[in-house]
Amino acid sequence: MTQLLTAKNVDVYYGEKHAVKKVNLNVDSGSVNALIGPSGCGKTTFLRAINRMHDMTPGARVEGEIRLDGQDLYGANVDAVSIRRRIGMVFQKPNPFPTMSIYENVVSGLKLAGVRDSALLNEITERSLRQAALWDEVKDRLKTPATGLSGGQQQRLCIARALAVEPEILLMDEPTSALDPASTAKIEDLMSDLKQVATIIIVTHNMHQAARVSDTTSFFLNGDLIEHGLTDQIFTSPKDERTEAYVTGRFG
Numbered sequence: 001m002t003q004l005l006t007a008k009n010v011d012v013y014y015g016e017k018h019a020v021k022k023v024n025l026n027v028d029s030g031s032v033n034a035l036i037g038p039s040g041c042g043k044t045t046f047l048r049a050i051n052r053m054h055d056m057t058p059g060a061r062v063e064g065e066i067r068l069d070g071q072d073l074y075g076a077n078v079d080a081v082s083i084r085r086r087i088g089m090v091f092q093k094p095n096p097f098p099t100m101s102i103y104e105n106v107v108s109g110l111k112l113a114g115v116r117d118s119a120l121l122n123e124i125t126e127r128s129l130r131q132a133a134l135w136d137e138v139k140d141r142l143k144t145p146a147t148g149l150s151g152g153q154q155q156r157l158c159i160a161r162a163l164a165v166e167p168e169i170l171l172m173d174e175p176t177s178a179l180d181p182a183s184t185a186k187i188e189d190l191m192s193d194l195k196q197v198a199t200i201i202i203v204t205h206n207m208h209q210a211a212r213v214s215d216t217t218s219f220f221l222n223g224d225l226i227e228h229g230l231t232d233q234i235f236t237s238p239k240d241e242r243t244e245a246y247v248t249g250r251f252g
């Protein structure tokens with residue numbers, strides 16, 4: 001495996017608030033990486049730094065270096081929109097475009113990028129919906145409103161929409177926290193297939209989920225990355241006593 005993403009001395013501030021402190025992290029391509037830690041420890045803040053979402057947050061500031069395939073994502077001539085095409089995101093609450101059909105949701109990013117060839121759009125729609133394990137459930141109603149889907153189906157649609165533009169990395173911010181157990185299980189089952197097409201970084205509150213789906217785990221506390229390692233090691237033989245206290249449920 002090759003290192004796809006490298007974060008070096010990353011700090012994130014909201015005004016005076018120092019939310020992420022000197023974080024160093026390397027992510028291999030083709031892996032699932034979980035970010036865990038108690039509420040407010042900076043997981044989401046770090047995740048959003050990776051695809052420059054803080055560019056849109058008034059008062060937020062990112063320092064340090066984040067590289068994708070060697071390219072400095074905060075470099076002078078780098079366009080944030082092109083970064084978000086290479087690093088897609090799925091949010092906590094499913095957010096399909098409410099006025100669009102299932103099909104239009106999936107192809108929205110491609111259309112923005114100027115793709116007009118309908119055979120190609122159809123082909124990518126099927127491929128993306130299959131990758132998100134939704135194709136069989138929606139193939140006969142692609143032109144119906146996305147809002148007619150269940151919450152779990154809407155979240156898989158959002159995964160398909162993110163995959164359609166073939167991102168190298170997919171960021172997932174607590175993607176199952178608004179879903180029922182059956183929908184959660186479906187998305188967890190998807191992870192090992194998804195990592196064949198995109199490297200995944202997932203924020204989760206659910207330690208069982210991190211243990212089930214990820215290859216590596218990073219434990220955050222008060223903005224510091226306390227420990228990063230193979231998920232098995234983090235859960236069975238953590239090196240730092242704070243990690244141990246957290247993964248054994250003593251706080252958080």
Ligand SMILES: Nc1ncnc2c1ncn2[C@@H]1O[C@H](COP(=O)(O)OP(=O)(O)OP(=O)(O)O)[C@@H](O)[C@H]1O
Nearest residue numbers: 014017019037038039040041042043044045046057
């Ligand atoms: N837009 C913002 N403006 C100011 N402070 C913020 C903002 N967003 C987050 N924070 C603060 O930054 C810190 C880190 O928040 P963050 O959302 O990254 O934590 P988290 O680990 O993802 O928490 P949770 O698990 O509850 O989602 C918290 O103290 C939070 O209150």
